[in-house]
Amino acid sequence: xxxxxxxxxxxxxxxxxxxxxxxxxxxxxxxxxxxxxxxxxxxxxxxxxxxxxxxxxxxxxxxxxxxxxxxxxxxxxxxxxxxxxxxxxxxxxxxxxxxxxxxxxxxxxxxxxxxxxxxxxxxxxxxxxxxxxxxxxxxxxxxxxxxxxxxxxxxxxxxxxxxxxxxxxxxxxxxxxxxxxxxxxxxxxxxxxxxxxxxxxxxxxxxxxxxxxxxxxxxxxxxxxxxxxxxxxxxxxxxxxxxxxxxxxxxxxxxxxxxxxxxxxxxxxxxxxxxxxxxxxxxxxxxxxxxxxxxxxxxxxxxxxxxxxxxxxxxxxxxxx
Numbered sequence: 001x002x003x004x005x006x007x008x009x010x011x012x013x014x015x016x017x018x019x020x021x022x023x024x025x026x027x028x029x030x031x032x033x034x035x036x037x038x039x040x041x042x043x044x045x046x047x048x049x050x051x052x053x054x055x056x057x058x059x060x061x062x063x064x065x066x067x068x069x070x071x072x073x074x075x076x077x078x079x080x081x082x083x084x085x086x087x088x089x090x091x092x093x094x095x096x097x098x099x100x101x102x103x104x105x106x107x108x109x110x111x112x113x114x115x116x117x118x119x120x121x122x123x124x125x126x127x128x129x130x131x132x133x134x135x136x137x138x139x140x141x142x143x144x145x146x147x148x149x150x151x152x153x154x155x156x157x158x159x160x161x162x163x164x165x166x167x168x169x170x171x172x173x174x175x176x177x178x179x180x181x182x183x184x185x186x187x188x189x190x191x192x193x194x195x196x197x198x199x200x201x202x203x204x205x206x207x208x209x210x211x212x213x214x215x216x217x218x219x220x221x222x223x224x225x226x227x228x229x230x231x232x233x234x235x236x237x238x239x240x241x242x243x244x245x246x247x248x249x250x251x252x253x254x255x256x257x258x259x260x261x262x263x264x265x266x267x268x269x270x271x272x273x274x275x276x277x278x279x280x281x282x283x284x285x286x287x288x289x290x291x292x293x294x295x296x297x298x299x300x301x302x303x304x305x306x307x308x309x310x311x312x313x314x315x316x317x318x319x320x321x
Contacts, residue, residue, distance in 0.1 A: 005029055005213060010043050011195060012051075020195035022224045027213050033061050040069040053180060055189045057081035063171075074180065077172040079120060080188040086116050086165075092145040093157060102141030112138050112157075121174050128175050132166065199223060242269055 005027035014021050024043050028035045044050070053074040056062045058081065066075045090109050095102045102108075115135040122128035139158035146160065147153055170176040174187065199220055203211075206219050242253040242265065249272065256268050 006031065007200075007216065008039070009196065009199075011189075021228065022195070022199070022220075025217060025220055027216075031061070033065065036061055036065045037069060040065050044069055058085055074177075075171060076177060076180075077168075078187075078189045079172060079174075080190055082120065082172045083117065087113060089144050089146070090116075090157075093142050094144075094154070096141050096143045096156065098141075104142055108138075108142075112142070120172065123175055123178075125175050128169075128173055136162075195227075 006029075008026050008028060010023040010026070011020050012023050024046060026039045026042070028039060050070050050072045053076050054066050054070065055076045055078050056066070057078055063075050066073060090112050093104050093109055093112070095104045112135070115131065115138050119128060119131045119135055122131050136158050139156075139161065142157045143154045144157045144160065145152050145154050165172070177187075202223050203216060203219055207215065211219075241257070242250075244250050244253065252272075253265070253269070257265060260268060
């Protein structure tokens with residue numbers, strides 16, 4: 001802005017439209033701890049309850065601020081930025097001076113990145129432990145450059161990874177965060193990044209050079225509201241309609257379509273189909289004063305024969321011989 005402030009924002013993914021939306025615009029004189037804490041405290045005042053989690057890149061100042069202002073929220077790292085940061089780190093890899101028997105070429109760097117990626121997406125903690133041990137083997141004899149400018153230096157990659165990444169595994173490994181609602185398939189803030197990029201492009205289009213904070217706020221608020229209106233009207237026009245022979249189930253689908261996006265509706269239909277299949281497979285029958293469960297073949301309802309009945313059926317109650 002003309003005043004020299006940096007624009008940022010708190011964004012979230014709308015669970016209904018599955019698109020990024022702006023919660024609050026902020027303009028900071030700098031990105032230091034004091035300015036960030038003021039921004040997060042302001043956001044806290046505007047929220048009804050603390051968010052369950054925040055997703056950021058590996059900015060330690062942000063992580064410390066979140067822990068201080070929102071102690072009940074879980075800070076998470078965007079997996080896209082995790083891979084991006086580690087890819088940049090591994091690109092500086094070289095053989096350790098103490099172990100010249102190791103060759104660190106493009107193929108070696110690719111193997112290390114494949115190991116990191118495999119560890120990142122491991123589905124269980126046991127699998128992650130095994131892949132972590134294998135990755136440490138690949139990192140033996142390899143060192144990387146850390147730090148900036150004249151203060152940069154080379155250090156052992158395996159030790160650095162254990163200290164700075166494995167120590168905060170709960171913030172970036174899939175197996176450590178898959179229990180958090182909403183993160184079953186969403187582990188990056190790419191949707192929010194796209195929204196943020198679109199807002200900045202729109203602001204540049206509507207202004208020539210730098211603009212005042214007041215003007216920027218007016219332009220961006222109008223833009224955010226227009227995006228919300230477009231998203232809402234699009235959802236109204238595109239509510240998923242799912243046909244079914246049972247009118248009651250059709251009504252349930254209609255109600256669900258008002259709250260769920262297309263992906264949510266597909267998951268909901270899958271759950272309904274599984275429940276219906278289970279109902280067709282399992283039936284409770286009353287026979288000789290006892291309730292028993294009978295598995296049916298071909299999903300066809302059949303009478304249960306009892307002792308003394310002249311019936312060739314192979315399905316009998318417990319009293320049949």
